[in-house]
Amino acid sequence: MWRISLRSVRHYWALFAGTFVALALGVALIGVSASALAATWAVPASPGAGNPSVTLTDGTGAARTLSSGDLDMGGVQSVLAMAGVVSAFVTVFVIAGTCAFGIALRRRDMGLLRLVGAGGPQVRRMVLGESLAVAVPAALVGCAVAAVAAPVAVEALNGTGLSPVELRPGPLFRPLVLAAGSGLLMAALGMLAASRRAARVRPTEALREADLDARTMTVGRGVMGVLTLVTGAVMVALAPGAGPEAATPLALFGTMALAVAATLLGPVYLPPLLRLMALPLRWADPVAGRLAAESVRTSRRRTASLVGPVLAILAIVGVFTTVLSTTGAATEADDRARTVAQLVVEPTRGDALSPDAMAALRADPRVAAVSAPAALEVAVAGPHSVWKEQAAVADPAALARTHRITVVDGSLGPLLPGTVAVSREFADWYGHRAGSTVTYGMFGGRPVEARVVAVLDGGSAVPPLLLPPGSRGPAPAPAPSRAAVLLGEEAAGSARAVADELAARVGTDRVRVVPTEEWFSSVATDQDRLNRLVLAVLTVPASLYALIAVAGTLVMAYSRRGREIAGMRMVGVSAGQVRRMALWETLSTSLLGVLMAAGVVAVGARAHRGALSVFGGEAPLSVEWGMLGALTAACVLVGVVVSLTAAGRLLRQVGVATVTSRR
Numbered sequence: 001m002w003r004i005s006l007r008s009v010r011h012y013w014a015l016f017a018g019t020f021v022a023l024a025l026g027v028a029l030i031g032v033s034a035s036a037l038a039a040t041w042a043v044p045a046s047p048g049a050g051n052p053s054v055t056l057t058d059g060t061g062a063a064r065t066l067s068s069g070d071l072d073m074g075g076v077q078s079v080l081a082m083a084g085v086v087s088a089f090v091t092v093f094v095i096a097g098t099c100a101f102g103i104a105l106r107r108r109d110m111g112l113l114r115l116v117g118a119g120g121p122q123v124r125r126m127v128l129g130e131s132l133a134v135a136v137p138a139a140l141v142g143c144a145v146a147a148v149a150a151p152v153a154v155e156a157l158n159g160t161g162l163s164p165v166e167l168r169p170g171p172l173f174r175p176l177v178l179a180a181g182s183g184l185l186m187a188a189l190g191m192l193a194a195s196r197r198a199a200r201v202r203p204t205e206a207l208r209e210a211d212l213d214a215r216t217m218t219v220g221r222g223v224m225g226v227l228t229l230v231t232g233a234v235m236v237a238l239a240p241g242a243g244p245e246a247a248t249p250l251a252l253f254g255t256m257a258l259a260v261a262a263t264l265l266g267p268v269y270l271p272p273l274l275r276l277m278a279l280p281l282r283w284a285d286p287v288a289g290r291l292a293a294e295s296v297r298t299s300r301r302r303t304a305s306l307v308g309p310v311l312a313i314l315a316i317v318g319v320f321t322t323v324l325s326t327t328g329a330a331t332e333a334d335d336r337a338r339t340v341a342q343l344v345v346e347p348t349r350g351d352a353l354s355p356d357a358m359a360a361l362r363a364d365p366r367v368a369a370v371s372a373p374a375a376l377e378v379a380v381a382g383p384h385s386v387w388k389e390q391a392a393v394a395d396p397a398a399l400a401r402t403h404r405i406t407v408v409d410g411s412l413g414p415l416l417p418g419t420v421a422v423s424r425e426f427a428d429w430y431g432h433r434a435g436s437t438v439t440y441g442m443f444g445g446r447p448v449e450a451r452v453v454a455v456l457d458g459g460s461a462v463p464p465l466l467l468p469p470g471s472r473g474p475a476p477a478p479a480p481s482r483a484a485v486l487l488g489e490e491a492a493g494s495a496r497a498v499a500d501e502l503a504a505r506v507g508t509d510r511v512r513v514v515p516t517e518e519w520f521s522s523v524a525t526d527q528d529r530l531n532r533l534v535l536a537v538l539t540v541p542a543s544l545y546a547l548i549a550v551a552g553t554l555v556m557a558y559s560r561r562g563r564e565i566a567g568m569r570m571v572g573v574s575a576g577q578v579r580r581m582a583l584w585e586t587l588s589t590s591l592l593g594v595l596m597a598a599g600v601v602a603v604g605a606r607a608h609r610g611a612l613s614v615f616g617g618e619a620p621l622s623v624e625w626g627m628l629g630a631l632t633a634a635c636v637l638v639g640v641v642v643s644l645t646a647a648g649r650l651l652r653q654v655g656v657a658t659v660t661s662r663r
Contacts, residue, residue, distance in 0.1 A: 005129030018552030026091035027142025031179030052444030225264030232257030240610030247611030255604030266304030310593030313546030410434030
């Protein structure tokens with residue numbers, strides 16, 4: 001059967017070209033993602049020697065030492081890991097769909113093999129042999145592409161500023177082995193499922209004239225579709241009440257499960273929907289429109305395979321971009337709603353406000369309150385581990401005047417030595433309440449056991465730990481990098497003028513004073529730029545891959561439509577009508593894929609939005625319309641160009657011999 005497999009691949013090269021390209025690019029995509037992650041893992045956690053450290057004992061009695069100055073690569077690693085998940089999901093999705101579609105297009109050939117005496121196991125071995133003949137060279141080509149692209153990708157990642165240090169491309173052997181193994185495994189799993197279907201083809205299938213009109217919904221496909229539908233629905237239903245942190249993975253993976261279910265169950269509901277969408281075409285273009293409508297209705301497997309890639313990539317990119325953008329928009333809206341202070345003061349030079357500048361601000365008679373938390377990093381001991389946590393030296397009473405803060409537990413007042421206040425998120429996550437004890441340590445100092453006197457709900461205005469003024473280790477006391485200024489009633493109406501006067505009084509060479517709204521707008525612009533960089537890293541590679549997969553699926557579909565188009569020409573359908581039929585098919589399937597993706601993303605985004613909270617209102621919904629619009633236009637453009645090109649090529653090959661041949 002190996003010899004038959006090789007001859008089959010050579011004979012149906014156009015059919016297997018889509019699988020080869022999809023698999024090679026999928027391996028390259030995984031290889032580049034793995035190489036970039038390996039480059040982050042190669043960065044030493046403690047690049048400097050002699051950094052201050054602190055030793056804490058956790059609840060199990062184990063002493064653990066942490067050092068300051070350790071590089072935090074968690075952010076860039078999380079982004080790359082998410083990019084790898086997106087790439088792997090799209091790759092698996094495309095490979096599985098391509099393999100199944102290839103077998104469906106060759107059902108009559110499988111029937112011929114069964115008719116001449118081939119048994120089911122032999123057909124299965126032939127299909128697996130074809131998979132091996134395509135997958136091995138595709139994996140090698142993908143590894144070669146990844147080896148060339150990985151250093152370029154790492155350098156491009158350095159240009160985004162997402163990494164705290166310059167990354168250097170590391171050894172590629174392990175990432176490429178992982179990518180090649182993943183590609184071969186995906187091909188084997190895809191063809192294993194397809195071979196099982198091929199082995200069940202009956203000999204009478206060889207006598208059928210229609211390629212794709214028989215039993216598209218198998219039991220396995222239906223069961224998997226229902227399971228993923230139920231799984232996605234449960235995850236999305238649980239997201240609104242799960243809290244912001246847990247809601248993100250529930251919304252993301254729940255939406256991905258719904259996208260898989262929509263594709264698996266596509267042969268059931270897509271043809272009727274497409275036929276309904278094609279009703280205007282029957283009136284506007286009676287011949288080509290009717291042909292397009294009947295084609296998508298009768299060729300259900302082909303219809304589902306054409307809608308699938310568009311649905312998958314738009315759903316994945318849409319939910320990732322919408323969830324991340326909505327999270328950022330909700331945080332910004334909450335910060336704006338909680339901020340009462342009219343002015344923000346930042347240093348003109350350096351990273352911290354000087355004590356003289358702070359004293360001058362507080363001494364101004366127009367200033368009612370000034371809050372200036374001095375951020376620092378501490379080590380915190382828990383029941384089972386020791387970790388780094390963000391803290392700030394601050395006066396909770398002053399913070400409560402410049403921001404809307406709710407006391408969840410305990411009482412609000414000046415912090416005394418040996419006491420701390422914690423945020424609600426910190427208290428919920430680690431089980432603290434007023435009266436409990438927190439053990440923390442400043443780097444270079446000794447462990448401190450402090451009593452929690454208040455649990456505060458203030459969004460990002462309240463860091464996880466609030467330490468009493470005067471808290472310091474061997475290093476100098478931390479200085480604030482920003483101050484929020486609340487003006488008195490008389491000065492509140494002229495914030496801009498007061499800002500200019502305060503800056504002149506303290507010294508424009510020392511501080512910059514701006515109204516709060518202006519400061520928020522500047523921060524939002526910088527954050528939007530960073531968010532777009534993250535979204536580009538997450539989605540652009542997978543989007544390009546999916547566009548190629550859309551083109552490959554169309555090439556596969558048209559590689560088996562020669563007799564169909566030849567028959568149309570024989571009964572008098574003009575070449576222009578055939579081209580318009582191809583155009584209407586592509587536009588209708590692409591449009592339906594876009595609509596289905598929009599529905600799936602809307603469900604996931606609504607669930608995630610319900611888990612976010614904004615002080616005094618509901619979280620805004622933020623959608624990256626520009627990115628999604630460009631991706632939608634690219635999917636439609638690729639589909640139209642490939643389908644018209646393929647239809648034109650078949651029209652040039654049409655003849656009487658095409659009708660009688662079995663291509």
